[in-house]
Amino acid sequence: MTTSIERVQYSDRVPIRSIILRPDGGSGLAGQQARVGGWVKTGRKADKDAFAFLELNDGSCASNLQIIVEADRGDLGQLVLTGTCLQVDGVLKLPPDGKKQKVELQVQKVIHVGVVDASKYPLPKTRLPLELLRDYVHLRARTNAMGAVARIRDELSYATKRFFHESGFRYVNTPNITTSDCEGAGEMFQVTTLISEAEKLEKNLIKNPPPSEVDVESAKLIIKQRGNDVAQLKSAKASKQEIGAAVAELQKSKENVLKMEERSKLQPGIPQKDGKIDYSQDFFARQAFLTVSGQLQLESYACALSTVYTFGPTFRAEKSHTSRHLAEFWMVEPEMAFAELEHDMDCAEDYVKFMCQWLLDHCMEDMEFFADKIDKSCIDRITMSAKTPFARITYTEAVELLTEAVKNGKKFENHVEWGIDLASEHERYLTEVKFQKPVIVYNYPKEIKAFYMRLNDDSKTVAAMDVLVPKVGIILGTLNLYN
């Protein structure tokens, strides 16, 4: 009895993942037929060009499937080129030498070849710097690193939906175009049709210039003339038909003047009123921006559905070119009614743990790639975050710990005293040195947090919290509390 292979839904092919990512490396599938599709990562001819070995990847996982094509099945010279698109039918078989664990595919029929011009294909077999890949945005998802990023983003996005859905949160589509600023969270992008409308108008005015005053005056004379025509016909007791026709002509000439007057008022450029831009002529009849946060809308939904969240794009027009500043990014924003700061911290900790556990359960192959190539300790840190209870300390305790560290000789660039905004170096000391695990800091001085945070009974601190994580810093800030 053979194990059956999981088919791709809505295709006749088998995802390479379901062959390769098995505990037995697919060896239990030997002897089975499979159709696969993908792109050649590397290829080489062998045995005096009698056949070729191809490493095929279909993006379903990081691993490639080894494909063996004999010379009578296709143009081997073409097939071995990196980037070639290939769909084939074949039989899975164990490698002959028995050294490799993974199963291979012996091609019976080449169904489709998407050829590649090797002189133009920009992705080599070897690794390119990520920065250079920016020049090949349309192809970079085929690289190991970007493929892994794409799969992990997909899994974490799905896990986020799972977590909040299963925790009873309702997802709210907060708007992306907004007329309100949110707590001045950042510089906003303006959304407008004024410029494109002005450009259209400008082209139109060049092609078809507005009537001059003289044009309008002569058109007005025509009205007068036609009016006279009607009067004459009436006094001459002309037929109803004749008078009707003349009245219609008169009407037409009046409409014509109205249109001309309208057009003669047209001004090139962005419409102005009282020396300012006239936003009443913009698409939404007012100034509009891209959202910096869905918080305002979520607050009103939290006061109706109790427990809500949003997960969507957010926009900041900050001219900061650091790895922490993006013009466009996705943000999770939960809002809970009838909850205390403790519930908030529980939710934050559970969410971070859920994400970490999801990575370990569903993305191990890609995480291993990152551990190998980018960040040696990433799997260890994720595992630790998934399993270890987070430390929870008040801001006051955090400042005490930092002050103690300074007394014991630790040097910080930023002075430590109650009331400061914790600097990145302080956060790193707490998570990386003192606790060596994620730390939730809560009850911050009211002066350094937003005005809408709930004031604690001490009248000095507010019910806010931040989750700090080793090597990253703050990954999650306060959810808001309503009653």
Next chain:
Amino acid sequence: MTTSIERVQYSDRVPIRSIILRPDGGSGLAGQQARVGGWVKTGRKADKDAFAFLELNDGSCASNLQIIVEADRGDLGQLVLTGTCLQVDGVLKLPPDGKKQKVELQVQKVIHVGVVDASKYPLPKTRLPLELLRDYVHLRARTNAMGAVARIRDELSYATKRFFHESGFRYVNTPNITTSDCEGAGEMFQVTTLISEAEKLEKNLIKNPPPSEVDVESAKLIIKQRGNDVAQLKSAKASKQEIGAAVAELQKSKENVLKMEERSKLQPGIPQKDGKIDYSQDFFARQAFLTVSGQLQLESYACALSTVYTFGPTFRAEKSHTSRHLAEFWMVEPEMAFAELEHDMDCAEDYVKFMCQWLLDHCMEDMEFFADKIDKSCIDRITMSAKTPFARITYTEAVELLTEAVKNGKKFENHVEWGIDLASEHERYLTEVKFQKPVIVYNYPKEIKAFYMRLNDDSKTVAAMDVLVPKVGIILGTLNLYN
């Protein structure tokens, strides 16, 4: 033995749904303690103000929980007001008369009251027109209709993620800000910081006018003077210190002139170059827009990960005020490599069926509200779409059926012949009269579909398909095919 009640996660309260939406209406929970929170829908005092009945809703479901508060537990006059926010501890009990099936909550302790000013609270107990609710966007999620819409949107959004995840699609975050138009799918919103930067500059120039030519000239004279100072000190063999100080002064005056010259060039208004707007000074150093489709980005990911989709906001600046035109809406876009049109139709049909079945399984209470108040046949149509195989006909067959209908006396406003774009009345005839179920029309004339659709072997039609649904029309168009 009592049944336990599902608690809200990250709160001490119980969602009203878990009390009321049970087959026994919660009667099996009688005798149990529960903390609930929510907003009063209606309230009335009874038995000479000895107690009050409140209908409490927390948005977890459409149904309210009846709350009984005795006069010694709170200010009944306040509590009965529609919109009052309330968190209470109590005991669930069966209604005394045994007529109602649903359980009630006898309040033991009022934990929190968010008072309402009845003279200002805009939502009455009775139903308001949806159009009027637009004026109370911040409160309308508390109404039955908008609450139901919010819960259904949440469920369908989650079901979409589930469907594509479980079908092996990878979710791709396609960008919302883009510099490319997508097949001219619609009018685009421009994203810019040029206007706000120009406004900032204008304010700055008023507050702090740029230097005049005379200012710059006199600043240049100072350079000359300071240069002379240095020369004099040098020839007088002054101390190194003295010369150094003079050189520093000279340097400062040079920098000052540079800054002044820079400022004197500042022009109010949007920056221009060669008579056009100078987009090199915009945030992205080029003209940028909000996306009308993630298709271009998805295509490149489909050619790396094989099977991908996006689900995010899309923007169209069309000045059409119909129920079919939105400036901002969410769209699902799947792209599949190595798939044929048949797979595409299978996927589309399965997706629509999955959504419909999800509604029936998870949203019945809210669907019943819509069937009762808005659209009598909505549940029947959803059920039919979930259970019945869709009809599948080619465009050519569709035109034949329409032509036959015309022969049999059916009148259409739009002429029917091969090559036309099917009008809404044609689609409705096919789904509502001819088949009385969803219909997939495929293989359209190449002239009426986008250039990138795959040309069929007949060289006349392309591998495109649309899903038509009774009462709605097209709800889903072609996914693209790549090889």
